[in-house]
Amino acid sequence: MTTNIAKPKPAIPDLPVAVLLAGLSIGFFAVVALVTGETAQLSGEGIAGLLQRMVALGLVALGQTFVILVGSIDLSVAALISAVAVLASHVMQGDPAMMLPAVLLCLGFCAVVGFVNGALVAYGGINPLIVTLGTGLIIQGVLAASFGVLQGAVAREFQVIAYGSVLGVPYSLLLLATLSLAAGFVLDRTLFGARIYAVGGNPDGARLAGIRTERVILSAHMVASLFAGAAGLYLAARLQSGTPWIGRDGIYDLESIAVTVIGGTILAGGKGGVAGTLAGVLLFATLDAGFNMLGIDAFLKQVLRGAIVIAAVAVHAVRTKGHVA
Amino acid sequence: MMTVPQTSASLRRPARIAINAGLVIFIALYAAIGFLQPNYLEPGLFMNFLRRAAPLVILACGQLYVILTGGFDLSMGAVATLVVLAASILINGDPDTTWAVIGALYVMGVSIGLVNGFVVAFLKVPSIITTLGTMLLVNGLALAWSGGAARGDLPDNFRNLGRLVWRDVSVIGTLPLAAVVLAGFVALAWFGLNGTVYGKRALAVGDNPRAAELAGTPVAATRILAFVVSAVSAVTAGILLGGFSGVSVNAGEGLELQAIAACVIGGAQLLGGRGSVWSAVFGALSLFALFTLLNLLGLPQALRDSIQGVILIAAVGASMWRTRRRN
Amino acid sequence: MTMRTLLATTVALTFAGQALAQDFNDPAEFKKQREQLSMTPQGPEGQPWAQHLGDGMVDTAKYKKDGQVTLCFSNAGVFNPWRVVGLNNLNAEAELHKDRLQQLIVVDAEGKDDKQISDIEALVSGGKCDALIVSPNTTAALTPAVEAACAKLPVIVFDRGVNTSCPVTYIHPVGxxxxxxxxxxxxxxxxxxxxxxxxxxxxxxxxxxxxxxxxxxxxxxxxxxxxxxxxxxxxxxxxxxxxxxxxxxxxxxxxxxxxxxxxxxxxxxxxxxxxxxxxxxxxxxxxxxxxxxxxxxxxxxxGPSYPTYQWRTAVIAALDVLDGKQVPGPEWVLPQPAITEDVLAKYIDERMPPLHYSLCGCQELPGYPERWGGK
Structure with missing residues (x-):
């Protein structure tokens, strides 16, 4: 019984979706840059700028991939990002000595939120949409109510995360790359990863196979919250100080779900992976950059983005056998 | 009073239980309002409460159809916004065109519902993503069309649908037209689920689409129709919203999540299989009573969000707990 | 003593709204703006968008550039009617200067700080812009990006400010x-x-x-x-x-x-x-x-105002800077009139949509009233 869950192969191969999507995105970006004469965007600096557009959403989406793979979902990430950014700048107050305590406190807070989300979903049996919508509202409310006393700015040294680079490669990209590799490794090569696929693909089967499904769901939620925390810390470094609306204004909740699903991860859980999610994030980044170069009207952009989200998912979803809701 | 069968597997439960979840919360919250502000117990203010709650209740009824079949409709807030902006641009202050435009708005709504339904049923895109896409698309269209700000004008005969209040009505004192629209819509929504074969089909599809299909239920048609009903409810709510307070570009913002929350508070089960029109109606009334109560308490605005979050989780947690205990 | 501090903190947290108000309650600024309200503006009569309060001017000879120029504008977004009217003002003003202006590149950050930073970085690295206009989404967040841009080209900021004095000028009404x-x-x-x-x-x-x-x-x-x-x-x-x-x-x-x-x-x-x-x-x-x-x-x-005509001023300032003319600075404070009963009638234009801002200063601009949604 335990053998068939040890190494689950995704039914839809993860890589082709990711490669196709990434290829299309890069092609779109290159063509737009050439057509509009913005060839400077194809230089090293331009490409680094494009990839930097991926970092915040990419970090959130990596975490979202974990919860979606396990058959859950997390809408509280947007509020959590705001909370972390505000908390980090409040604790640091520009003092480099407070960097480590602030980071630890923020990640600790994220772990608690992830634990609460996970516990309510896994042990309370409450629908994850409602749980995370609720916790998101709670965090957002407390944050907005106490923002007046939670002001401050991160330390200059901390902003290196967002603005520093080595050999022309921004640290933030290295951070995203490292965490992506780590997430990919965990999902593909570890027992925990195998369990995530097993629980998402067939919870009853996983339980019969002796997996404590509740624990796996809870852990996935903690992973998602920690990744949201990483995104919040990155944004705090980039924006110097957090405001209680950066998560909501960035629509990181719905966008992280959208890119994950565009990347081929199935909402029901059990199929998908990190590569696809990153390709989805790259698509969104190239759309942002490309629409800028084309000078597309802000409202029209929204229309196009809506249509592209549907089309991008439809391309691989249409082959699904059976029903989706 | 009849309710639809709860799930294909379980026994038909008495109507009492389906009503209880939302109704109990609503009565408790409204009692608290009455305790703080006794004049809210007068018929006049209760009618005014209904007038303001009407759009949310109607949206919740529409959302319930989609929830019963196992999906979500995130696009309804955007549709309501589109309706308000489109009505004001198309009517542009000319009362003679009001009814024709309202007809056109329903056609527009039905088409959006059809698109949602087709994408979900045939392209197999999960409804949460499909309707997220149409939400962006419809919102963008509405803003592009209006240029990003309110345009045109709504004549009185349109505004009346959400604004008119008949005074000196016997027994109840005052009667808002919106409350009449609300009653009519709820009756239709109830009939759709209880007076026709559709209700059983929707529950069957939401509970287990594969089994429903094998039993001969037209799964795709059932899904598509749910999205059409949902969009029609969004158009109706949009008309009432525009009537109540006039044109604005954020008329429908956030209403989709409130409608989902309302259904769930009222006892409907996400991903299908359980729920009745009463869960939507009383869930929405409860949510609106909660907003009013928090307004009356005069808490800092931001904390009201937090309390809403707590209530949401608590309501659903309590209903989960009841269900488990019963089984 | 400790108890009192604790209590005070708790109270402050509970009634954060009040604590918030205190942060934005600066008596010196209050007094300054009260004086500015009654100041007589300098500059062309009847064109408040080209006027300024106070005497400060900055020299811009080092930015002078001949021939056709390209202006770039990083907009926080068009998420409310005020910004919609403003953006129309800005585009119409740019049209007035066709002979000098080769291109106006507008990028929209959709209300996202993170995106606006990337947008500014892309505009600067793109190398097409001769001057950059920024309407920041958030003051603190945009500061580093604007500082980096200042090193490469002249920057003009308007509406919300940034925490740096590097822009050539910061345009805003009294406040x-x-x-x-x-x-x-x-x-x-x-x-x-x-x-x-x-x-x-x-x-x-x-x-x-x-x-x-x-x-x-x-x-x-x-x-x-x-x-x-x-x-x-x-x-x-x-x-x-x-x-x-x-x-x-x-x-x-x-x-x-x-x-x-x-x-x-x-x-x-x-x-x-x-x-x-x-x-x-x-x-x-x-x-x-x-x-x-x-x-x-x-x-x-x-009807007090926060006039949308400041969007026109941004283009005027950018072109003046590229002409090497002196501009009001480091802050260009625009007059901030209010509509009172005696002047009410002249601000009403039945052709305009309901949320049109009357102090747009746009009545003489190309495309009025259609560009602003009028008929």
Missing amino acids: GYGFGITSGEFIASKLKKGDNVLALRIMPGVDVLETRYSAAKNIFDEAGINVVGSEFTGSDRAKTKSVVEDYINRGEKIDAVWMDAGDTATAALEAFEDAGLPYPVISGEDQQDFLRKWQSEKLTAI
Whole structure:
């Protein structure tokens, strides 16, 4: 019984979706840059700028991939990002000595939120949409109510995360790359990863196979919250100080779900992976950059983005056998 | 009073239980309002409460159809916004065109519902993503069309649908037209689920689409129709919203999540299989009573969000707990 | 002592709204803006967008560039009608300078700080821009990006500012305190001591809005006027109307309504209509629907403004800088007029949409009124 869950192969191969999507995105970006004469965007600096557009959403989406793979979902990430950014700048107050305590406190807070989300979903049996919508509202409310006393700015040294680079490669990209590799490794090569696929693909089967499904769901939620925390810390470094609306204004909740699903991860859980999610994030980044170069009207952009989200998912979803809701 | 069968597997439960979840919360919250502000117990203010709650209740009824079949409709807030902006641009202050435009708005709504339904049923895109896409698309269209700000004008005969209040009505004192629209819509929504074969089909599809299909239920048609009903409810709510307070570009913002929350508070089960029109109606009334109560308490605005979050989780947690205990 | 500090902190956390107000309550700035309101502007008569208050000028000879130029504009977004009107002003102003202006590149950050930083970086690295105009989404967040841009090309900032003095000039009207002073003093002059005023606000935490409220609140407190409530409406008409109805239903006597932005003013007035009550004294803004209602219902009202004509000034300043002309700086303070009853009629234009901002200074610009949605 335990053998068939040890190494689950995704039914839809993860890589082709990711490669196709990434290829299309890069092609779109290159063509737009050439057509509009913005060839400077194809230089090293331009490409680094494009990839930097991926970092915040990419970090959130990596975490979202974990919860979606396990058959859950997390809408509280947007509020959590705001909370972390505000908390980090409040604790640091520009003092480099407070960097480590602030980071630890923020990640600790994220772990608690992830634990609460996970516990309510896994042990309370409450629908994850409602749980995370609720916790998101709670965090957002407390944050907005106490923002007046939670002001401050991160330390200059901390902003290196967002603005520093080595050999022309921004640290933030290295951070995203490292965490992506780590997430990919965990999902593909570890027992925990195998369990995530097993629980998402067939919870009853996983339980019969002796997996404590509740624990796996809870852990996935903690992973998602920690990744949201990483995104919040990155944004705090980039924006110097957090405001209680950066998560909501960035629509990181719905966008992280959208890119994950565009990347081929199935909402029901059990199929998908990190590569696809990153390709989805790259698509969104190239759309942002490309629409800028084309000078597309802000409202029209929204229309196009809506249509592209549907089309991008439809391309691989249409082959699904059976029903989706 | 009849309710639809709860799930294909379980026994038909008495109507009492389906009503209880939302109704109990609503009565408790409204009692608290009455305790703080006794004049809210007068018929006049209760009618005014209904007038303001009407759009949310109607949206919740529409959302319930989609929830019963196992999906979500995130696009309804955007549709309501589109309706308000489109009505004001198309009517542009000319009362003679009001009814024709309202007809056109329903056609527009039905088409959006059809698109949602087709994408979900045939392209197999999960409804949460499909309707997220149409939400962006419809919102963008509405803003592009209006240029990003309110345009045109709504004549009185349109505004009346959400604004008119008949005074000196016997027994109840005052009667808002919106409350009449609300009653009519709820009756239709109830009939759709209880007076026709559709209700059983929707529950069957939401509970287990594969089994429903094998039993001969037209799964795709059932899904598509749910999205059409949902969009029609969004158009109706949009008309009432525009009537109540006039044109604005954020008329429908956030209403989709409130409608989902309302259904769930009222006892409907996400991903299908359980729920009745009463869960939507009383869930929405409860949510609106909660907003009013928090307004009356005069808490800092931001904390009201937090309390809403707590209530949401608590309501659903309590209903989960009841269900488990019963089984 | 410790107990008291603890208690104070708890109270501060609980009533964070008040703590917030204190952060935006700067007596020196209040005084400065009060003086600026009554100052006579310098510059061409009848063209407030080209005028300025105060004497400071900055030299821009080093930025002089001959021939056709490209201007780049990083916009925070067009998420409200004020910004929609403003963007139209900016585009129309650019059209006036076709001979000098080769291209105006506008990128929209959709209200996201992170995106606006990337947008500015891309504009600067793209190498096409001769000057950069920025309307920041958030003051602190955009500071590093603007600093980096300053090193490469002349930068002009308007509306919300940045925490650095590197831009050539920062264009803004008198400011939030001025807005609150104009509206607060008008209401205070129409009410008696002990009367009630309801404050309706868009949202908390935005500096240009918080200062409006803190200024008005100071004036109300001084005049002994009772602020019965301060509510956030999110610019939502339905919410505004519901909030006012709730106050009316509670039996509160509302003598005046103060608003930090006028886009939902008519919705607030409708709540009084529906309840069969007389209209309160009200402060709105320069939107057409409010002005029309004011005229037709003969309201006791005032329309302070945060003029959208500053979007024109941004283009004018950028081109002046590239011409090497002196421009007002390091802050270019624009006059901030208010609409009062005696000048009301001249600001009403029946052709314009309800949320058109009358102080757009756009009546003479190409494409008026169609570009702004008029007919």
